[in-house]
Amino acid sequence: MSLRRSFWCLTALTLQMLQTLCGAHGTFGPTAQKDFARPGPGEASRHLNTSALNTLLAFEPYQALASAEPEAPQQPNILFSPLGLASAAALLSRVSGPERRSQALTLLGLAAGSPEQSVEDTLSALTNLLHNLTLPEEGEGAGAWGGAGDNGSSTDAAEAATHAGSQLKVWSRLQADGKQADHQSFPSGNQRGGSSNASDTDSQVSDKLNLRSYAYFKGRLPFERRHTVRRSFQLNATASVEVAMMFRDDSSDVRMLYDTNCSATVVQLAQSERLAWLLLLPRAELQSLEGCLYEGRMRFWLSNLKPGHAEILFPKLQLRRSYNLEKLLRSSGASSLFSDLPGQSEEKTPRLQEASHEVMLEVEEAKLEEAGSYDVPLDFSMPPRITFNRPFILMVYDRVTGLVLLLGRISDPAHL
DSSP: OHHHHHHHHHHHHHHHHHHHHHHHTTSSSSOOOOTTOOOOTTOGGGGOOHHHHHIIIIIHHHHHHHHHGGGOTTOOOEEEOHHHHHHHHHHHHHHSOHHHHHHHHHHTTOOTTOOHHHHHHHHHHHHHHHHHHOEEOTTOSGGGTTOTTOOOSSOSOOEEEEETTEEEEEEEEEEETTEEEOGGGSOOSOOOSOOTTOSSSTTTOOSEEEEEEEEEEEEEESOOGGGOEEEEEEOSSSOEEEEEEEEEOTTSEEEEEEETTTTEEEEEEEOSSSEEEEEEEESSOHHHHHTTOSHHHHHHHHHHOEEEEOEEEEEOEEEEEEEEHHHHTGGGTOGGGGSOOTTHHHHTOOEEEEEEEEEEEEEEEOOOOOOOOOOOOOOOSSOSEEEOOSOEEEEEEETTTOOEEEEEEESOTTOO
16 A cells, blocks of 8 residues: 555656646746747748738837827827738738739738749638638628728628627728729639629729728727716826716726836736737837837737736727728738829739828727626735826737727827
8 A cells, every 4th residue: 555655656756747847838837828829830920920920010100100200299099900900901912914914912921922832822821811800791791881882782892790799891992993803703804713703893994993901890898887977187288188988997907017117017907819909008108119119029028018907097999090001011012002103004903092091990899797896915016007098009909910900099088
């Protein structure tokens, strides 16, 4: 009996040592954090250069908008969708001649001269990502904007999904002479094989196209409506505005950190298995935090977030912004993508007359049922209350690939 007991003790000790050693390498023990988890070998998303996409379509356009903002003080907020920009670039790559197509693919993280198989893998991966993050909804489209000719009856990609009560839509469309156009009907020279949708429009299509990129996100955060009250939001040192401020107590876990180099509090709120919010609240001026917005810093934040408890006050939002795609992507080196190119007539491709990007964001309470109070000890070294009552930055990202889906600066929550 003594020998058997010794055997089991030795076995338990060995397992404990293996768990400790392997756990340090992320191969054993608790489930790994989903953020930036490497996709499995069978997932098409492994073909996406997420780092390049975030740099070219998220952080560089943001820096360009932030630096130009003083010229337009009547528009204090920034909001755009890098995923929407990627969708537009993918669509342009399908209808453009060689030179424009190369620039569009560069925006998707593909080097010049990439093999055609790599190009198709990337475009397929982006399509799969859109479908993983969203689900098709028949008849859904740009009707939320109510624009003329935008009834959403036919789009290149119209997707919608519910994530923990939230809704995400991203789509891009082409229009010729005010009418919806099927990109597969354009002889760009880049497509192999015919299209069953190109029956009677090939020879009659207009040479002038309008590209419209849309993104809509309705986020329901874990706040209770009964706790929402009007509070002051400090616009600057001398001005403030009253806004509806949501509240959640410290009984729920959140992941957060304080970045001393950027002088900002970083809070992560999980929206679903795939989507999460990253909320950035500067200690003082917003400009120093904006200087920290780049791919490497985002990875640092997500790698160093710690679980804790804190009361959070966050404003309800309803924000809509529209941009010219050429200006938005100018900093990414793709401005000539929208201008006339030498030999364009020889390319036999339609001319892009107008390109726009429009985003709508709504943030409200998740309407949770009233829950009882809990006594939970605080394990967060920062003050237990985090109040977003001054300009801050928000982003919504995909927890699997790390791709930024929505990026914005909220300087005035009351400004639509």
